[in-house]
Amino acid sequence: MKSDALRAVYQHELLSDEDLKAICDAHHEITFSKGQHILETGTIADGYMILESGLIRSYVIDFNGKDITTDFFIQNGLVIEVSSLFQRIPSQENIEALTDCTCWKIDFQVFQQLFHSIEGFREWGRSWMSSNLFEFKQRSVSMITDSATERYHKLMETKPEVFQYSSLKHIASYLGVTNTSLSRIRKETMK
Amino acid sequence: MKSDALRAVYQHELLSDEDLKAICDAHHEITFSKGQHILETGTIADGYMILESGLIRSYVIDFNGKDITTDFFIQNGLVIEVSSLFQRIPSQENIEALTDCTCWKIDFQVFQQLFHSIEGFREWGRSWMSSNLFEFKQRSVSMITDSATERYHKLMETKPEVFQYSSLKHIASYLGVTNTSLSRIRKETMK
């Protein structure tokens, strides 16, 4: 149910019940079907969503035309392209539903209004951004210190859902290895 | 001079001259000498700084005791450990002056007061966080799609200052290669 999902996400000591209600009310349901594009390169994001069910990925196409998965979004995750949304610039990334999905969306102007009027919401938002940034920093470090095999195992631990619904090629590009290598890593770890 | 440096950083259409003055006034000068630690693992950051002159790096020590440079801060950059500062948790990273440095520091409580009272400041802050996040995402992608040599050249283009003042071992760990390999990359590119 709507407010259950959202209250699980919007956890912050400074958010009163009243605040939470206003925030929840600002979201509306939106669904996507498998393979559908949610955001495309060159478009300015007009809001963000909380993923109620399904699996979503973001990706970029590099100079060689290679598709690189930059992130996987799982249940209760924020589906958002931060740069585009907050700097009001065209997105460099694409976002795509890997399964049928149900989301709760909040539009940018509505978000803005709440952000600037509810202190606890600002604190929550800033805190969320911090965690997100931290994850990406960790990812860079992992690319340096961990072997492909270790990165594979870590992903299995942190986001097992991904392995149920994503094809391996998307997982491979996310991990920074080729299809081929991922296949060999999997063969090894089966032993 | 103080307000010159700060006004160059705090650029946002919603910030009035009055706002800027209040923000500038909130900063005080602080200096560090080469080799000095600015933030250590386990400590909670008590503010952030704008680097007026000098070079600073952040780093982590991985499970094998290896020192990995996570970022270089150059003139007019924000020297900040976002997670620690905004989530009020002990830092995972260390921050260290690589040269003598002069900075403008703003303490957390002072920042908070301004952040929650000046809308333009919030917009600026969120925007800054977005760019920062974007850089780290790009870095992850670069680790996947670019060779060590390409990463080396990109760093030379984006932060040439680093090569003037940092030792190569810090640059190597930042680029995700060994000392040895960086040395070979440099040899190659000299030709």
Add this chain to the structure above:
DNA sequence: TTCATTTATTGCCATATGGCAATAAATTTT
């Protein structure tokens, strides 16, 4: 159900980068 397409696996060989150790060069300390 069959056909077509996409995705995953495997073999063979190539290549980038790492590990270690010796030396050289630079920097810091005494």
Add this chain to the structure above:
DNA sequence: AAAATTTATTGCCATATGGCAATAAATGAA
């Protein structure tokens, strides 16, 4: 200035991962 320490370079060889192509398996379409 000399000694000690840290940093950078280079050689030799090891290893992880990539590239390509053939096949197999799975998925989606007709």
